[in-house]
Amino acid sequence: MEPSDKDRLREKLARSIGKEPSYEEKKRRKERSKAKRAERPRRAEDDWEADDELALVRRAPARARERPDTNARPAASESGLVVALARTRVEVRTGERKLELPRPHGLELAIGDRVLLDGGRIVSREARRARLARPDPADPRRELVLAANVDLGAIVVSVVAPPLVAGLVDRLQIALASSGVPALVIVNKVELLQGSEAAGRELAELETEWRELGFESLRVSAATGLGLDTLRARLAGRTAVLVGHSGVGKSSLVNALAPRSELATGGLSSGNLRGRHTTSAGRMIELADGAWLVDTPGVREFGLAGLSRDELRGAFAEFARFTAGCRFADCSHLVEPDCAVRAAVERRELSRRRFESYARIAATLDG
Ligand SMILES: Nc1nc2c(ncn2[C@@H]2O[C@H](COP(=O)(O)OP(=O)(O)OP(=O)(O)O)[C@@H](O)[C@H]2O)c(=O)[nH]1
Ligand SMILES: [Mg+2]
Ligand SMILES: [Zn+2]
Structure with a gap:
């Protein structure tokens, strides 16, 4: 490593240490939020805290024991349903029981997945239907x-x-x-x-x-x-x-x-x-x-980044009735001259709202 890189790294480290609250401060913050939580009635989510928009982190174990049927040891080779997910834990329903199991490494899980359990661990996931x-x-x-x-x-x-x-x-x-x-x-x-x-x-x-x-x-x-x-x-x-x-x-x-x-x-x-x-x-x-x-948590927006332009055109199926009239066979209906889709919008035969929605989504797709 060049000395200059090393210096930069050291500087970065020093900065990040400066940002980190002291142990005392962390303890104070924890006490404050605990007191705040105690002020309102307990609810199911209190056992979990947000990690990012969709994942959860399990809270301290003291509260984890309160849920009935939790952590009962499952029989070998049962199947279960993933009903909640945290970064390190998974909540699984098997029949009437609720189990809290460690989140397995190397296995992508989502709510709604069916999983196979063996000796208290999730060993595999069934293929997803949809x-x-x-x-x-x-x-x-x-x-x-x-x-x-x-x-x-x-x-x-x-x-x-x-x-x-x-x-x-x-x-x-x-x-x-x-x-x-x-x-x-x-x-x-x-x-x-x-x-x-x-x-x-x-x-x-x-x-x-x-x-x-x-x-x-x-x-x-x-x-x-x-x-x-x-x-x-x-x-x-x-x-x-x-x-x-x-x-x-x-x-x-x-x-x-x-x-x-x-x-x-x-x-x-x-x-x-x-x-x-x-x-x-x-x-x-x-x-x-x-x-x-x-x-699910409320979305701010819902990206369609994986969608192709063809798929997008297909999704606005009501345009299809007019596309034969576009001058270009691969008309995007956005900028080309002699576009029959835009003409239909002008004649109010297609919804302007839908067309504008199409254009807005198209602007977010790559390629
Ligand atoms: N007037 C009225 N208010 C409602 C109705 N349904 C829900 N609310 C209120 O709308 C607010 C938001 O409701 P939530 O159920 O928390 O909304 P949510 O979609 O789960 O929101 P996030 O969890 O933030 O994504 C609450 O104050 C509810 O009481 C309804 O039918 N009529
Ligand atoms: Mg909600
Ligand atoms: Zn067109």
């Missing part, structure tokens, strides 16, 4: 699997607070379609439409658009219970993953459908009506009638 994944916001080349083996992707949006963001629905519909998972749009908080005519009109327009595109949607309210019976019937016997922005009411819906789950729910920031990222890690919950729900 999964919903997205690029890791911290490193887009890596993939984060939100849930494995799902039958349904429930895209949760809300009206008024937070307002409905149709573009995220487009993205999630595309991601689910490319995973081969059917999508269901759940519009929550619909009781809030009573105070807002504009939001009601906007939703009705979107619903018409979704229906014409063949996308299923359902109006519900976790607060009043409206639509929950229909939703329950739609979920029966299936495993569904709930995805959407923070604050739309994903965890509230799980609690309304499975009152024993007691997931933490959070208010909204008063200024911008956005959620507070209350759920910090996914969790799989069993409902009655054979349904399972995977609650």
Whole structure:
């Protein structure tokens, strides 16, 4: 190593040591957060703390013992279901039992995975039927699997607070379609439409658009219970993953459908009506009638980095009716002259909103 490199390294080290809080300070911080936690009722998530957006770190062992059926030694060669994940631990359901096992090295796991246990360890993972994944916001080349083996992707949006963001629905519909998972749009908080005519009109327009595109949607309210019976019937016997922005009411819906789950729910920031990222890690919950729900942390955005331009064009299937009229066979519909898709948008035969959503997604793809 060149001396200059060494010097730089030493300097860097010195800087990082300077940043590190002292032992005393760390202890004080720990006491403070412990006192804060003690002020509010205990909830299931208290055993876990956020590591990054999706992973969890198990808290100190004293609390870990409180959960019943935990750490019972499993029989040899059982199979189980991964219901929660932390950096070093995995929570697995086998029948009615909940086990906490060390996270195995070299085995990628996701919530919803079926695993084989042997002598209290996870030894293998079954092949996944289907999964919903997205690029890791911290490193887009890596993939984060939100849930494995799902039958349904429930895209949760809300009206008024937070307002409905149709573009995220487009993205999630595309991601689910490319995973081969059917999508269901759940519009929550619909009781809030009573105070807002504009939001009601906007939703009705979107619903018409979704229906014409063949996308299923359902109006519900976790607060009043409206639509929950229909939703329950739609979920029966299936495993569904709930995805959407923070604050739309994903965890509230799980609690309304499975009152024993007691997931933490959070208010909204008063200024911008956005959620507070209350759920910090996914969790799989069993409902009655054979349904399972995977609650996930709210996404800020949902990248589609892995999508090709062809796949994107295919995802906006309503364009296909016009593309024969484009001057260029490989028209991107973005910049080329004589584009029949853009012309159809001008004539209002295609939705301008959908076209703009297409253009926005296209701008984020490489190549
Ligand atoms: N008015 C109304 N408020 C609701 C409804 N459902 C949920 N909320 C409220 O919306 C806020 C956010 O709910 P959460 O269930 O925490 O939302 P979430 O989607 O899980 O949010 P993250 O965990 O941050 O992703 C809470 O204050 C809930 O009480 C509803 O149907 N109507
Ligand atoms: Mg939540
Ligand atoms: Zn075109």
